[in-house]
Amino acid sequence: MSFHQNAELLVASLLTGGIYAVGAFGLSIVYGTAKILNLAHGSFIMLGALITYLLFIPTGQDPLVIGVVITPIFFIVGYFLGKSLAISGMMMPSQQTMHSIILVTLGIAVLAEGVSHTFIPREFSVSYYLPTIQLATISVSGLRLTLLVLVALLTIMLELFLKRTFIGKATRAVVDDREAAQLMGVDVDKISMITFGLGTALAALSGLFLILITVVSSNVGIPLTLRAVTIVILGGMGSVSGTLAGAVLLGLGETFSGFYLGSVWSATIAMIILIAVLVARPQGLFRTNR
Amino acid sequence: MKTNSVRTISVWIVAIAAFVSLVLSPFFLGRYATLFLNNFMVFLVLSLSFNIIYGYAGFLNLGHVVFYGVGGYVFGISYNLGAGAILSLGLSLLAGLTLAVFLALPLFRLRSGYFAIATLALAILFHRLAYNLDWLTGGFQGLIIRSGDVALASYFLLLPLVVAALATNYLLDRSGLGLTLRAIRSDEEVVSTLGINTLKPKILSFLISASFPSVCGAVSIFYNGYFTPESAFGTTTMFLPPIMTLIGGAGNPIGPVAGALIMSFTSEYLAINLPSFSNVVLGLLLILVGTIFPGGILSAIKLAKFEWRNRR
Secondary structure (H helix, E strand, O other): OOHHHHHHHHHHHHHHHHHHHHHHHHHHHHHHHHOOOOOOHHHHHHHHHHHHHHHHHHHOOOHHHHHHHHHHHHHHHHHHHHHHHHHOOOOOOOHHHHHHHHHHHHHHHHHHHHHHHHHOOOOEOOOOOOOOEEEOOEEEOHHHHHHHHHHHHHHHHHHHHHHHOHHHHHHHHHHHOHHHHHHOOOOHHHHHHHHHHHHHHHHHHHHHHHHHHOOEOHHHHHHHHHHHHHHHHHHOEOOHHHHHHHHHHHHHHHHHHHHHHOHHHHHHHHHHHHHHHHHHOOOOOOOEOO | OHHHHHHHHHHHHHHHHHHHHHHHHHHHOOHHHHHHHHHHHHHHHHHHHHHHHHHHOOOOOOOHHHHHHHHHHHHHHHHHOOOOHHHHHHHHHHHHHHHHHHHHHHHOOOOHHHHHHHHHHHHHHHHHHHHHOHHHHOHHHOEEOOOOOOHHHHHHHHHHHHHHHHHHHHHHHHOHHHHHHHHHHHOHHHHHHOOOOOHHHHHHHHHHHHHHHHHHHHHHHHHHOEEOHHHHHOHHHHHHHHHHHHHHOOOOOHHHHHHHHHHHHHHHHHHHHOHHHHHHHHHHHHHHHHHHOOOHHHHHHHHHHHHHHHHO
């Protein structure tokens, strides 16, 4: 085990973690504003990857251009998913409707998996390269560095959105105390739908990043959702930096254990981490970071 | 009073007639029909045992399939090592129960929503393990056992299992344990405030619920001759028990039976006609079940009857 290998694994964990963070943040704010644990969230990451692949293969278009095209589309899809859940009375669920939401969102995830499977019944990936960059003695692929920079930019933009813009401030208010925000005149359902749209768009973007560095198949949706749940529990709800920290922690765990045990074990490790985290902190779940 | 006793007697007559015809039917039916009935009974045991933990105690155990898969793999491994079918069945039950004992305490620390998430993660964990531990499970190629044509023998292994599962549901419907579990389902905090230990009945119902799929998975690999990670822990197997129980209606013994009946015909039809669309249908069913939740078809029928009567 050399220093180089460790350094490369560290960069890989940072990148995986960053991409997971972009994906997981949506789950966190949707739960924060609408109190809906959307188990179909990871399926939007998978769909983002799938649609990038389907658009990239025939056109050969730059994936980042594809990202600019698909992000607003996923925003609209997410917005209307949120709207339909709001209409069917599933926002702010009681203990009973919680099960109902788990089943419905799982159903959406399985449906997405089934439809995607009929399109591509195997693993798929996008081969897109950028020139390698030499940083001191470590060689980093240009693509990975670009993605790291993009993830960092997205994180900063999200932080600015939440702290500086009106809608962002309203979102944080709804996460903190939905009723109080409503009494202050915030249209809480509208905010929930916007966060649904934003979360879904971010999920699709993280899927786009993911397909550039690894292979994806139609059945990764639910495992990705569970990874996002792990990250949110580790990092706290509605906090960008917390989500990033949780995601990097998970990325480190998965990358290093995957290196020593073989990459097929990374999903297994992620599930073990989730169960351990849930059991260790059953009361502190989705604690709001104020 | 009199009509009531007449009704009870007729229910018993129907039940006994059904049982006798079930005992005799494999001798008259062909191999295909016997295999179909075997699959139906596997579904029935899965939905009835899921109903114990979900319908009565109120815990959405999405990892019910874990016990089914582990039971099946333990049976297959021990059968291949030369142990007889009966010994292997015993080992499957033992393995399922041991696993349940180890899982019970950590899982019941969780509130019901997070219980569902944790058990979902468990199911996916075992799905991955079945692929990764290929020296033990045969990996993606699956575990093959040479049991020969045991459709008939399996039929008579499954029949008592179904009777036991039905009897457990009926007993829970009437016993003190069932009442406690229902009280826990509606409000656990109130129950524990009344000085009732809620952990004991929860763990007991979890163990009872887990024992059935362990044996059921063992019989399933026995007559199918193989188990793959997909057939043991895959998406379809994972979501079948909740779908069946909830389509029929949870919390009573009839709902899961209706659900198993519907789903065994649906899955047989899909397997023959639309194999690649099975996940699409499964997803749509989950959405449907979540929407008509929690009563299922039975309560929908009851509601329709009630409205029809009121209209007259």
